[in-house]
Amino acid sequence: MTSSIDRTTTVANQESDATFDLKAYLKQQQVQVEAALDQSIAVIYPEKIYEAMRYSLMAGGKRLRPILCLASCELMGGTAEMAMPTACAMEMIHTMSLIHDDLPAMDNDDYRRGKLTNHKVYGEDVAILAGDGLLAYAFEFIAAQTRQVPPERVLQVIAKLGRAVGAAGLVGGQIVDLDCEGKSNVSLETLNFIHRHKTGALLEASVLCGAILAGADEADLQRLSRYAQNIGLAFQIIDDVLDITATQEELGKTAGKDLQAQKVTYPSIWGIEESKRQADQLIAEAKAELAPFGAAGQPLMALADYITARKN
Amino acid sequence: MTSSIDRTTTVANQESDATFDLKAYLKQQQVQVEAALDQSIAVIYPEKIYEAMRYSLMAGGKRLRPILCLASCELMGGTAEMAMPTACAMEMIHTMSLIHDDLPAMDNDDYRRGKLTNHKVYGEDVAILAGDGLLAYAFEFIAAQTRQVPPERVLQVIAKLGRAVGAAGLVGGQIVDLDCEGKSNVSLETLNFIHRHKTGALLEASVLCGAILAGADEADLQRLSRYAQNIGLAFQIIDDVLDITATQEELGKTAGKDLQAQKVTYPSIWGIEESKRQADQLIAEAKAELAPFGAAGQPLMALADYITARKN
Numbered sequence A, B: 001m002t003s004s005i006d007r008t009t010t011v012a013n014q015e016s017d018a019t020f021d022l023k024a025y026l027k028q029q030q031v032q033v034e035a036a037l038d039q040s041i042a043v044i045y046p047e048k049i050y051e052a053m054r055y056s057l058m059a060g061g062k063r064l065r066p067i068l069c070l071a072s073c074e075l076m077g078g079t080a081e082m083a084m085p086t087a088c089a090m091e092m093i094h095t096m097s098l099i100h101d102d103l104p105a106m107d108n109d110d111y112r113r114g115k116l117t118n119h120k121v122y123g124e125d126v127a128i129l130a131g132d133g134l135l136a137y138a139f140e141f142i143a144a145q146t147r148q149v150p151p152e153r154v155l156q157v158i159a160k161l162g163r164a165v166g167a168a169g170l171v172g173g174q175i176v177d178l179d180c181e182g183k184s185n186v187s188l189e190t191l192n193f194i195h196r197h198k199t200g201a202l203l204e205a206s207v208l209c210g211a212i213l214a215g216a217d218e219a220d221l222q223r224l225s226r227y228a229q230n231i232g233l234a235f236q237i238i239d240d241v242l243d244i245t246a247t248q249e250e251l252g253k254t255a256g257k258d259l260q261a262q263k264v265t266y267p268s269i270w271g272i273e274e275s276k277r278q279a280d281q282l283i284a285e286a287k288a289e290l291a292p293f294g295a296a297g298q299p300l301m302a303l304a305d306y307i308t309a310r311k312n
Helices: A002-015 A022-041 A047-057 A065-076 A080-101 A116-121 A125-146 A151-164 A170-180 A188-212 A216-245 A266-270 A274-291 A291-309 B004-017 B020-038 B048-056 B064-075 B079-103 B117-123 B122-144 B151-165 B170-180 B190-214 B217-243 B266-270 B270-287 B290-309
Strands: none
Touching: A002 B290, A022 A065, A022 A080, A022 A291, A047 A080, A047 A116, A047 A125, A047 A274, A047 B170, A065 A188, A065 A291, A080 A125, A080 A151, A080 A170, A080 A188, A080 B122, A125 A151, A125 B079, A125 B151, A125 B170, A151 A170, A151 A188, A151 B122, A151 B151, A151 B170, A170 A188, A170 B048, A188 A216, A188 A266, A188 B151, A216 A266, A216 A274, A216 B270, A266 A274, A274 A291, B004 B170, B004 B217, B020 B064, B020 B079, B020 B290, B048 B079, B048 B117, B048 B122, B064 B079, B064 B190, B064 B290, B079 B122, B079 B151, B079 B170, B079 B190, B117 B122, B122 B151, B122 B170, B151 B170, B151 B190, B170 B190, B190 B217, B190 B266, B217 B290, B270 B290
16 A cells, blocks of 8 residues: 555656655545544444444545545635535445445445445345435535535535436446446447446546535536546556456455456456556546646646556 | 225315315326426436336326425425425435335335336346436436525525435434334334334425425424424324235235234234324324414315325
């Protein structure tokens, strides 16, 4: 873990600015996000559902979506405080999608983030409800907890987030993914559709919602949208590569699953080296979108580098 | 179906106002709600998820939650147009809860509203995702489609609805319900907790959200909250009674399930006659809350009567 961050720091230092310390930035943002997530859900009666929700929400993870949301809000002149409820909601929804994705009827996974999956600990029924609870709470949390933001912007954020999670986003990507299971003739177009929706939509929403809260204009939103779409696809390409090259210990989840399932992935189409090259190209394009923002864009620049440099 | 509505009409006529035609009112509201629901989800690529969402959303049902929402908004001086997106969202969320509740890992039901359950038609994986899609879309739909309402009221509605669905509401009720399965020593207090959350919270949210959209003041919201809590509990008591007394054809779902599962219900604690008496008492108290509204309260009065008079 340390080595991946070290490498990222170096990359970020070389490519964006020698004064920006990504390692310290990530650490600081993660601490803030963890604290906010920890405070977001108290365990009251009926304890089991809150414990199940917290079990997966507090199971670590990179907190990439919240950090992107906070960074994007600050880039557009907002404060971390304005974006924190939305940032937490992004992680609640991401966690919900992992809990449901791990269910026996879906990917049937026993481990996630190095721990037993939710349904292995609490049972399938509780895991389904814990996901539903996190999804509903994410919207409640944004609507009830956002401060110092005009209400019409908060509504825009809720609309965008709902779309990013539903059939037009994450859920739609998962459906096509399920449909492609066991098929060896999946086209690159379909693979792109899956990942632009399954992973990309929520990453893009994280970036855009942060910017919307800060009052970004349409031109900046379009620029950030292209940034986010590029890093989203790069993120998935690297995920596919790591599934082949990383160990289970590094991943915190079962490694080699795609190969075992004979799943069509970017490396299965392009090979590992070309996949890495494509990811690097997407990251370069993402970073180019940030050029007009100058030094203020450093956190998002460094986060883009982090996507390809990570080990899990 | 006709006979139950006829009986309701008579009750409503006797007890509220001879000029109010509940049968015509329900029919008219149902037609409007069906049309709005039908327009709310188009089938586009990937078709399967939209079809699965529509399959359960358009499978009939009483549309009680949307009708309560519209009636409450109109009672407080708002228009049906202001409340229609929220009314549809209530039905999307109710439908989501039914889809997930019917899953093999939960209640494992094959029939709902007289049709095969979602997972029996589309598979468990798609059914889980269809529920997630409906839940996310409900919030998007309110945020993106509500017109002629100040945005801070829409945010209040989203916060209240999120709370009504999540661990503090519906999901919390379901968790306690699951926990009580196979237990014969469930207390009346626990039974009340289950139903105030599992059924009551969303019914209450339907009534309150309609009123919030219209700009109701705190006193009226408290009055409507008591109305809604009473009809919610009465609704569940009658549900338990119908599980014993109605046929599968009348219910559109498996009858006698509670007895078979040796589930503690209101009739198992009180007997059938006392259960009906308690439900009638709750309905009388609910209607008493509406007295200050005079003739404008007729639709909600009649809807309260409908709860106990219904046959499914």
